[in-house]
Amino acid sequence: MEAFNEAWEVICGYCRKNITDVAYTTWISRIKPLSIDFDKSQAYLLVPNDFHKQTLDRCYKNLMKEAFEAVFGTNIEIIFTVKEEEVKNNKEEEIVDKGYEYTFETFIVGNSNKFAHAASLAVAQNPSNAYNPLFLYGNSGLGKTHLLCAIGNEIKKNDAEKKICYVNGEDFTNEMVESLHMNRMDKFREKYRYVDVLLLDDVQFIGGKEGIQEEFFHTFNALYESKKQIVLVSDRPPKEIKSLTDRLRNRFEMGLIADIQMPDLETRIAIIKRKAELMNIEIPNDVCEYIASNLKNNIRQLEGTVKKIKAKSNIEGEKPSIKSVQNIIADVMNNDTPPEVTVEKIIEEVSRTFNVSEDELRSSNNRSAYISGPRQVAIYIINKMTNLTQDSIGKEFGGRDHSTIKYAIDTTTKKIKKDSNLRVIVEDIIKNCSN
Numbered sequence: 094m095e096a097f098n099e100a101w102e103v104i105c106g107y108c109r110k111n112i113t114d115v116a117y118t119t120w121i122s123r124i125k126p127l128s129i130d131f132d133k134s135q136a137y138l139l140v141p142n143d144f145h146k147q148t149l150d151r152c153y154k155n156l157m158k159e160a161f162e163a164v165f166g167t168n169i170e171i172i173f174t175v176k177e178e179e180v181k182n183n184k185e186e187e188i189v190d191k192g193y194e195y196t197f198e199t200f201i202v203g204n205s206n207k208f209a210h211a212a213s214l215a216v217a218q219n220p221s222n223a224y225n226p227l228f229l230y231g232n233s234g235l236g237k238t239h240l241l242c243a244i245g246n247e248i249k250k251n252d253a254e255k256k257i258c259y260v261n262g263e264d265f266t267n268e269m270v271e272s273l274h275m276n277r278m279d280k281f282r283e284k285y286r287y288v289d290v291l292l293l294d295d296v297q298f299i300g301g302k303e304g305i306q307e308e309f310f311h312t313f314n315a316l317y318e319s320k321k322q323i324v325l326v327s328d329r330p331p332k333e334i335k336s337l338t339d340r341l342r343n344r345f346e347m348g349l350i351a352d353i354q355m356p357d358l359e360t361r362i363a364i365i366k367r368k369a370e371l372m373n374i375e376i377p378n379d380v381c382e383y384i385a386s387n388l389k390n391n392i393r394q395l396e397g398t399v400k401k402i403k404a405k406s407n408i409e410g411e412k413p414s415i416k417s418v419q420n421i422i423a424d425v426m427n428n429d430t431p432p433e434v435t436v437e438k439i440i441e442e443v444s445r446t447f448n449v450s451e452d453e454l455r456s457s458n459n460r461s462a463y464i465s466g467p468r469q470v471a472i473y474i475i476n477k478m479t480n481l482t483q484d485s486i487g488k489e490f491g492g493r494d495h496s497t498i499k500y501a502i503d504t505t506t507k508k509i510k511k512d513s514n515l516r517v518i519v520e521d522i523i524k525n526c527s528n
Contacts, residue, residue: 097126097128097129097136098126100164100165101126103164104157104160104161104164105117105121105122105160107159107160107163107164108121108153108156108157108160109121111156112153112156113263113295114233114234114238114393116153116261116263116264118238119259119261119264119294120145120148120149120152120153121153121157123140123141123145124138124139124140124149124173125138125139125140126138126139127139127174129169131165133170134167134168134169134170135169135170135171135172136161136169136170136171136172137172137174138171138172138173138174139173139174139175140173140174140175141175142175143175145175146173146174146175148264149173150173152267154171157171158171195238195239195242195243195246196243196246196247197210197213197214197217197243197247199239199367199371200236200239200240200243201356201360201363201364201367202360203356203357203359203360203363204357204360205235205353205354205355205356205357205360206235206236206240206353206354206356206360208351208352209229209231209237209240209351209352209353210240212224212227212229212349212351213227213229213240213241213243213244213324213351214247216244216322216324217243217244217247217248217251218247218251220248220255220289220290220322221320221321221322224348224349225317225320225322225323225347225348226313226317226322226323226324226325226344226345226347226348226349227244227322227323227324227325227348227349227351228324228325228326228327228330228331228345228346228348228349228350228351229241229324229325229326229327229351229352229353230326230327230328230329230330230350230351230352230353231328231352231353231354232328232355232390233328233391234390234391234392234393234394235353235354235355235356235391235392236353236392237294237326237353238294238326240353241259241292241294241324241326242259242292244290244292244324245257245259245290245292248289248290248322255289255290256287256288256289256290257288257289257290257292258284258285258288258290258291258292259292259294260285260291260292260293260294261293261294261295261298262293262294262295262296262297262298262299263295263298265285265293265298265299265305265309266298266299266302266305266445267445268281269281269304269305269308270445270448282312285312286311286312286315286316288316288321289321289322290321290322290323290324291312291316291321291322291323291324292324292326293323293324293325293326294326295326295327295328296325296326296327296334296345297327297328297329297334297521297524297525298445298525299337300334300335300336300337300518300521300525301336301446301517301518301521301522302445302446302448303338303448304448305445306337306338306341309341310338310340310341310344313341313344314344317344317347323348325345328524329524330350330352331345331346331350332346334521335517335520335521336514336517336518336520336521355389355390356392358382358385358386361384361385361388361389361395362381362382362385364392364395364396365381365384365385365395365398365399366381368395368396368399369381369399369402369403372399372400372403374399374402374403374406374413375412375413376399376402376413377412377413377414379415380413380414380415380418383415383418384398384418384422387422388422398418398421398422401421401424402417402418402421405417405421434478434479434526434527435479436475436479436481436486436489438526439471439474439475439478439479439522439526440454440455440471440475440489442522442525442526443467443470443471443474443522444467446467446518446521446522447466447467447470449463449464449467454467454468454471454490455489455490455491456491457490457491457492457493458491468490468501469501469502469504469505470505470515470518470519470522471490472486472490472498472501472502472505473501473502473505473506473519474519474522474523474526475489476498476502477523478523478526478527483495483498483499483502484498486498505519
């Protein structure tokens with residue numbers, strides 16, 4: 094089991110490099126390894142609830158199988174299991190349950206985040222009466238999700254009866270699309286419109302998706318009019334999510350908007366020391382300062398470095414030094430490099446944005462205007478964001494020839510220059526694919 098736990102760290106690292114930070118935090122980080130049976134080629138993983146299990150099966154199982162095969166060199170069947178009492182308590186709702194590491198007590202406050210922290214704490218202590226909605230924004234890895242979940246955990250601690258729902262924009266979108274296809278919109282609306290607190294992470298993902306925005310507009314109104322707390326998180330302020338509808342942007346700007354900036358040196362040092370304390374390892378002051386001076390933009394890099402220092406210290410029995418952490422810092426920075434944008438990711442995002450299926454976008458037979466416009470956008474973005482040749486792009490779209498791909502790129506380029514609405518939609522798709 095100890096070997097499986099060690100391997101699990103590597104498996105998680107593989108998954109993290111291939112999905113968004115929010116998706117990793119929401120779905121993968123909450124999995125606990127139970128056991129692995131090499132004779133039967135089966136791995137058992139514990140997940141919080143049934144809804145979590147269904148989402149993993151539907152969206153992330155293939156990625157995890159790839160990770161297991163990369164680590165163990167063989168195909169492993171993944172079996173997700175749920176504790177019976179957790180299923181009963183969660184009732185198939187994605188209630189925030191991020192663990193005690195995501196609390197206000199474990200959040201390091203500095204000049205870069207003290208306003209956002211104070212606003213979040215005020216909301217947690219007086220939901221629906223302090224700031225509603227609360228909109229937090231900032232670059233990846235600065236603690237937005239930590240504050241979002243701390244709000245949920247604090248509210249739940251103060252009132253266990255509160256119904257708290259955490260979801261990110263990408264999963265909200267996917268869940269709504271699936272509910273439409275399965276004719277289960279009543280259940281979908283009941284889930285999101287009858288909670289006490291809605292925590293929506295990565296809200297920029299609903300930009301440009303008219304049907305999703307329409308549904309969320311009514312969800313927002315239902316909650317707001319019922320005096321329920323709404324907290325929204327994004328990588329940019331509402332005014333910079335250009336493909337939001339005006340009425341939804343206005344709703345987002347009704348409450349308080351708070352940003353989180355890059356942490357200064359003193360804050361980064363404090364974060365390292367706090368992480369080391371939680372992991373029960375002593376790191377000398379000069380080593381803390383060295384790490385903080387070299388890792389400036391991402392709190393997750395700091396946490397990853399402390400974890401690796403602890404592992405190295407346990408294995409080699411040496412006290413951390415500047416020399417010993419130099420390679421660790423290099424490894425952490427390499428592991429934190431965003432994954433290469435893939436054709437699949439672009440097509441998936443275009444599919445969600447224009448509400449057409451991925452198969453329709455790729456099809457060589459469907460030439461209707463309803464599909465050809467989004468297809469041309471997908472081709473344009475793939476050409477812009479990847480190194481594929483136009484012939485290779487054509488193979489991704491039913492074997493279309495070079496001239497057809499060039500026409501799609503040229504046509505979209507001209508449309509973007511004339512149509513400001515299309516331009517901001519394309520810009521948002523590119524931003525979402527880059528996260």
